[in-house]
Amino acid sequence: MLSEVLTRLGTFFTRDLPIVLWDLADIALVAVILYAVLVLIRGTRAVQMGIGLGLIFVIYQVAKWAGLVTLYAMLDTLLTSLVLIIVVVFQQDIRRALMRFGTRPLFTPARAALETQVIEEVVKAASSLAQKRIGALIVFEREAVLDEFIEAGTRLDAMTSKELLYSVFVPSYENPMHDGAVIIRDGRVQQAGAFLPLSASTKLDKTLGTRHRAAVGLSEDTDAAVVVVSEERGAVSLCFHGNIVRDLDAASLRTALLGLLTKQPRKRRRESTAPPERRPSTPPPEAVAAPREEPAVAPAPEPERPKPEETN
Numbered sequence: 001m002l003s004e005v006l007t008r009l010g011t012f013f014t015r016d017l018p019i020v021l022w023d024l025a026d027i028a029l030v031a032v033i034l035y036a037v038l039v040l041i042r043g044t045r046a047v048q049m050g051i052g053l054g055l056i057f058v059i060y061q062v063a064k065w066a067g068l069v070t071l072y073a074m075l076d077t078l079l080t081s082l083v084l085i086i087v088v089v090f091q092q093d094i095r096r097a098l099m100r101f102g103t104r105p106l107f108t109p110a111r112a113a114l115e116t117q118v119i120e121e122v123v124k125a126a127s128s129l130a131q132k133r134i135g136a137l138i139v140f141e142r143e144a145v146l147d148e149f150i151e152a153g154t155r156l157d158a159m160t161s162k163e164l165l166y167s168v169f170v171p172s173y174e175n176p177m178h179d180g181a182v183i184i185r186d187g188r189v190q191q192a193g194a195f196l197p198l199s200a201s202t203k204l205d206k207t208l209g210t211r212h213r214a215a216v217g218l219s220e221d222t223d224a225a226v227v228v229v230s231e232e233r234g235a236v237s238l239c240f241h242g243n244i245v246r247d248l249d250a251a252s253l254r255t256a257l258l259g260l261l262t263k264q265p266r267k268r269r270r271e272s273t274a275p276p277e278r279r280p281s282t283p284p285p286e287a288v289a290a291p292r293e294e295p296a297v298a299p300a301p302e303p304e305r306p307k308p309e310e311t312n
Contacts, residue, residue: 049089053082112262114187118160119257122184125165126227126236127250135211135231136169137181137196140261144222146183153180153193160189168192169229181214181226197221201242208244215239225260227253 013020060079063072078085122138129136139146154177158164168189169178177193184190198210199217208216215226220242228237228244237246238256245256 053085115262116258118184118187119254119261121160121162122165122227122257123250123254124162126229126253128162128166129169129229130234130236133231133234134169134171134229136165136227136229137211137215138165138227139181139183139194139196139215139218140225140227140257141183141185141190142223142225142261144224146185146218146222146224149197149218149221150181150183151195153177153183153191153195155191156189157191158189160184160187164189196226199242204244212237212239212244216242216244219243225257227257 012023056075057079060072060075062068063075122140126136126138165182168175168182171178180193180195182189182192183194196214197217198213199220201216201220204213204216209230209232211230212228215228215237216239218224219226219239223241226239228239229235230237235246236248236253237244238248238253239245240260248256
């Protein structure tokens with residue numbers, strides 16, 4: 001098997017150079033398209049559907065090899081309409097890909113700056129809401145479109161700001177949006193008052209209320225990141241990939257959101273370990289100290305000379 005692969009590779013590279021380069025470009029283009037498709041369906045139910053279709057194709061090949069005529073005929077009829085099945089199953093993802101292809105910023109620095117600004121506003125709003133013990137649900141939509149998982153609320157399509165988020169969750173009879181969740185899409189508050197699916201997991205802490213279970217439930221089905229502010233404890237939590245991290249302060253929440261949402265998380269500045277630059281040996285004139293006067297030292301006394309003996 002390995003020798004056959006090496007032989008085919010040798011045959012591939014023994015052709016003319018322009019043809020080899022053209023085929024390599026073709027292979028690279030297909031690889032990029034496959035990677036984009038995998039990134040597109042990551043974190044959505046389309047992954048499980050894709051795995052199911054892959055298993056059906058494997059069973060189809062096994063039935064063909066083993067001579068299972070009935071099973072092979074049934075799967076052959078099914079796979080004949082594979083293109084139509086893919087379009088129906090992945091229609092939300094295909095539509096999202098076409099929409100984001102035209103609306104997503106071309107330059108990554110601009111998008112990263114927008115995401116960082118939005119994260120900062122959310123962190124400030126969550127901290128203020130936690131201090132006042134006002135419950136809140138703030139959802140960051142990532143790759144998976146949330147329209148098929150949530151019950152839509154009031155459409156806003158407004159710029160994300162601390163003041164807007166705070167006012168949405170202020171409990172009042174005249175404010176029907178405070179009970180639901182805010183959905184942030186592409187850096188803007190897309191809607192408020194949305195309702196999220198509750199988690200059916202039995203492993204969650206029994207003390208978690210409906211707000212936290214809704215956040216975990218959405219993060220189980222999609223790749224969304226959900227910030228939760230507890231009304232009873234005034235604590236901030238973060239839910240992602242079916243997990244919950246509780247009791248976060250502003251700095252921890254900011255770091256976690258940057259790591260989850262930004263494509264290139266900010267790197268911490270490392271303190272320089274290089275030795276400090278040496279100062280010039282000659283200090284400035286105003287810094288020159290007056291020369292110290294050496295204390296006067298008294299000369300040592302001369303030793304007494306012996307007196308000459310007197311002679312008679």
